[in-house]
Amino acid sequence: MDRIKLNIYNDPEIVKKLSNFIKKEAEKLKKTIKIMHICGTHENSIVRFGLRDLLPGNITVIAGPGCPVCVTSSRDIDAIIELALKENIKLLTFGDMLKVPGSRLSFSKAISMGADIQMIYSIFDGIEIAKNSDKPCIFFACGFETTAAPTAAALKDLEIPKNFYIYSVHKYTPNGVYALLKSGKISMDALILPGHASTISGLKTYERFTDEFGLPSVAAGFEAADILLAIALIVKQINNKEAKVENAYTRVIEYEGNKRAQQAIDEVFYLTSSIWRGLGEIENSGYELKDKYRQFDAKKQFNITYTNDYIEHQKGCKCNEIILGNLTPKDCPLFTKRCTPHDPIGPCMVSDEGTCKNWYDGGLI
Amino acid sequence: MDRIKLNIYNDPEIVKKLSNFIKKEAEKLKKTIKIMHICGTHENSIVRFGLRDLLPGNITVIAGPGCPVCVTSSRDIDAIIELALKENIKLLTFGDMLKVPGSRLSFSKAISMGADIQMIYSIFDGIEIAKNSDKPCIFFACGFETTAAPTAAALKDLEIPKNFYIYSVHKYTPNGVYALLKSGKISMDALILPGHASTISGLKTYERFTDEFGLPSVAAGFEAADILLAIALIVKQINNKEAKVENAYTRVIEYEGNKRAQQAIDEVFYLTSSIWRGLGEIENSGYELKDKYRQFDAKKQFNITYTNDYIEHQKGCKCNEIILGNLTPKDCPLFTKRCTPHDPIGPCMVSDEGTCKNWYDGGLI
Amino acid sequence: MSQKITLDHGSGGKLTLELIEEVFKSESGLDSAILGDIAFTTDSHSIKPLFFAGGDIGKLSVAGTVNDLLCVGAKPLYLSTAFIIEAGFEIDKLNRIVKSIKEEAEDAGVKIVCGDTKVVENGKCDGVYINTSGIGKIIRPIKGDNINDGDAVIVSGSIGEHGFAILNQRENLNLNTELRSDVSNLTDLILPLIESDVEIKFMRDPTRGGLAMCLNELCYKRDFGFEIEESLIPVMEDVRVISEILGIEPYYSANEGKMVIVVSKKDQDRALDILKKNPKGSNAKIIGKVSKKTAGNVILKTKFGSTRLLKMPVADKMPRIC
Amino acid sequence: MSQKITLDHGSGGKLTLELIEEVFKSESGLDSAILGDIAFTTDSHSIKPLFFAGGDIGKLSVAGTVNDLLCVGAKPLYLSTAFIIEAGFEIDKLNRIVKSIKEEAEDAGVKIVCGDTKVVENGKCDGVYINTSGIGKIIRPIKGDNINDGDAVIVSGSIGEHGFAILNQRENLNLNTELRSDVSNLTDLILPLIESDVEIKFMRDPTRGGLAMCLNELCYKRDFGFEIEESLIPVMEDVRVISEILGIEPYYSANEGKMVIVVSKKDQDRALDILKKNPKGSNAKIIGKVSKKTAGNVILKTKFGSTRLLKMPVADKMPRIC
Amino acid sequence: MCLGIAMKVVEIYDGGLNGVVEAGGVKRHCFFHMIDDLKVGDYVIVHAGCAIEKIEEEEAQENLKLIEQCLLGEEAGGQDKT
């Protein structure tokens, strides 16, 4: 990679130096600090690179509500599975969504019961599938602003076949996390801000985190050096008694975010209150299609039934506390026993971004 | 079988004696005679027991239009297959019908294309299937009066579920054969009358065969002795210059037929003109449901499309001439080459009652 | 040959034979390969219903492979089992099948030494398919050569039971009968024959396509045929009745625990004696003989003194009514 | 264990292992059975798509069984092939598959000596399933015993190619890549090793579940584990990129032409030399060692000096996006 | 046409409309809608699960007599090896 040296971020020398720097810097810390990241892919990198091994004992890194699959409500999963079983439709969704348990069924289990559900890699592939299908194709669109942006851009700029519909469960991270901070449900000493979601939203929106809650907030990329750099900057801020938004992933994130993406989102979606699995309703945190796009809105074009007895977490599952960073999977009595990636009890055991799954796969247990 | 000695009819001693009697009696014949049976099961018995081996050279036994599967028109087969492929229905029919080629498809091939078609042994089993199904179940009802009678009795006497329908291609033998005789399409020196169809119709209706065409006509059962007895009686009639209807199957056939069966048929069906595959339309030869039973009549309750370009016999197929007894399978260039029971060209190669199939399976070729 | 595989290609009849010739270009015609002093064979089993009167797919898949090893004069020793299972299949049923495999293997004196398990999408399999492959030790190779005019044809017991028992259940024919599949390994029955000095020319288990297929296959493209006395073929009364009800001759109905054995004429009675010592052979019969005159054909002589060809079945026979 | 079989039971991962333990009660843990001086193995193959970049189900089914025979120190000799074919399957495709089987068998030096063909209803199979069973002559039995601390772990080439090539095609991921399945028999590569005096402790082909499954299975419930240096594992650049695009580590992606070999430390370099003489072994690497300390576990040491568990996969990994 | 076989009535219910027939140990449900005055022990011809006619003893005798008449003619005429 010619001019832009991307290899540097997983160079062992640099990583070790950053690790040493953090250890040195951490000696000055007055107490053990808890740094929360809010991005499943960060958790994945941390586990994969063994980064917790490289941190001093007085720095704990925990995972917050950063997996869009984990925070998708059973209410929506139940409703769309019901539709797929009842009507002659094709349901499209991302691979990580397939095993997420709803109240009774996951998408995978619905497939065994005859539902036509297909994994896609991208909304654009989904549109192609619809073009070649004579069924209504509904894209169960999950994901944070990073994924909402392509959905919006596609609807805005592409010719969408008449049989292609969106069921949006897209969510907006900054508002979700802000609400949780405000409610006191989560607490930490500093935040690692998401790398890719922030390319869309930009970092300005996170200034309220520093201003209102005094939390050092540093955006990070996904290589080992990226995450350690963010932690280094956080520790420096804490030692300097600062609390500011910093960008440790400048090669990708612009402070103002991606204007074109923001415009596409604004054009297509509006923000409204949304249920986050296990966390309840959070205002201004969910993307719904604007009326202008109602013809593509599965929620409006199909007769979708919602029930009130949906189950977000089976008894015993600590997912909601784990998502909030209050507990770790080790605190859940079901972890690795009744709850495994094969037969997950809670959503955190499903996606490779889910904390429980991440710990199951590669955690040192 | 206690009082009623049924074993006697396949006793080798008796069969040999009858054979000898025929040979003796045949010495008196002035010319080679051609005896036609009009029953596929007779052909089957003749082949299975090797009866042609037991006849003298001047007696030829040929097969007439006696296989209900062979005379079912492609027009009906095409129409019902089309419906089964298009609509969400279950089609029921007898095992022998499955491989009969229509213009393009057989029932078997339609199954591979996703049609829901099930073999049944009896209409009564079909009714039970309908009771346990939430689909409309259409019974493609083929067969001569022998089979039309149970269909009629069932409709008349049983509680029929609302989702059970009849597509009748039932046919009435005596009228069909009478029309063929009258048209001169078939010719022979004598007839073996069907054993089981005659239990329903009785033998009186065949008196027009002897009266109008001077044909000795003897009804026979299906054991080796039954058939030889009928042939013996025929040869005797010819030698005596007689032409009368005789019953060589008195243990089963009553001369007047089965009155209750006739009543059931009259109650449920009316006779009308009907297409016999390869033979064209024959008046008063097809059973259609009376208006009273229209609610069960698939032809009235479903939107069935008939085309005019249905193909009764593929090019080269001699089925129609074989059915008429004018040719034998050996005269067909396709026999055992392009036309086999696996991929039959004509209907005569399908049913074990079909002459071509019978010759293929056990004929000495 | 048509452009697409049809069910008939798998019926074990003529189409299967042609497929094997034309696509697989295999010509051995033996139930097992003879490789020096070992025999090797394979069979995949799919059957509906999986559990049937007299057995299940597990028992069937062991018996079938054991019997194929016996056919070439081998003592069956080792079996592999490979499962293809449909997602959604009940583990209970799987346990029953595995149990049945173990019991039949024990009865047959073989060890199951390796296995495999694959799971396919729901609907992409009919419950479970089982492949068994087997290894046996050749006691003496029986290759179907040196067949002479007049050699005796023996069938080890009454025919047609498996096919009709299955058909009745599969097609819901509602025939209430004690009839059970004859599925069984024949180690105890056949091994003594192999170990005797009876001159065995050929053995084959008359499975798919029944006795008719088995005899026709044995003489397919060979310089001999068979003359069979119809009245000598052992058929149980219930099989005979079902045959009449369904309009299917019992010769076309599958067996899974019978053997057709061709022995030199001089040894025919001794062979029968050996078979009859075992209960499984109590109905064994000499049903006819090898005939060079009828090369490639199976002639059935009726009890009336007439003859006819017993043809190779083309496809599975279906019950008929009209 | 759940009451019903799921696709995960067939993923080759942890659930498969548990199913085999609990239902089949098999414990050998070897890829082939060792029966005196012969090896015997079986595998049924179902793959979607049937024809893929780098091979097809025919090649796969030969290579898989040949490689399993090599695993126990046998020279592969004979193969059986048993087809389950869906009615409606094109005979042309069947011919291509059979051709491919023959070519791979020839390349592997094995003879196909027996076969079977079954046809099932349209929809009751995914085109075709093929079982191959194989017999080999034991050159020296490799049973996975006598494993010592410090024994070297070798992988015969770069990993993950088969799994990603298939996934890309099967799920229509539209990745335009030169990547091809590595499917291949390893006779030429491994036989010289077996015939050498290198002290081989254990061999296994890292198929379903990839390297992660293979290593975990080797030490499953054993008194040793592995310490693997992540940076030593050979991964082609395109596999690494696809791994990142899909969010699936290459350790979980299947291989069909690779071997994991545990040799005594003293022989590790000689083993590597032998492998590297063959083009198929040109990327062979020593990737780690046996460690008694980590019994039952596979520890991955990152290039950053940190460690983590490389867990046994539970189910097939699906591409992820969020 | 019309495969039919003789079976013995072993059970009758529903006022004579339904029952069970048997032959060689094989039993099957059978419909008797078309047969009058059926008794257990009677023989019927069963076609497609339905009795289409009863086999009466005297008529069976008659059938045998028909054969005998022929054979008497033959026996009188000249017997060969049989």
Next chain:
Amino acid sequence: MCLGIAMKVVEIYDGGLNGVVEAGGVKRHCFFHMIDDLKVGDYVIVHAGCAIEKIEEEEAQENLKLIEQCLLGEEAGGQDKT
């Protein structure tokens, strides 16, 4: 959240809306709806088949500088074995 990887733009069409990206020999169709002024040779972050941001050279330099600043601090502070 949001798996994304850096890939190089190797083809652009549809007036900049569509194109092809590449990494390690793997190419994939990519949508560029959200990126202005894209040129062949540019690097983008691809998420779910869509470029979500461009990686600019000067910003990449900046990123390295950030690390260097830390490490300078460290090098000054006390270097261990590395």
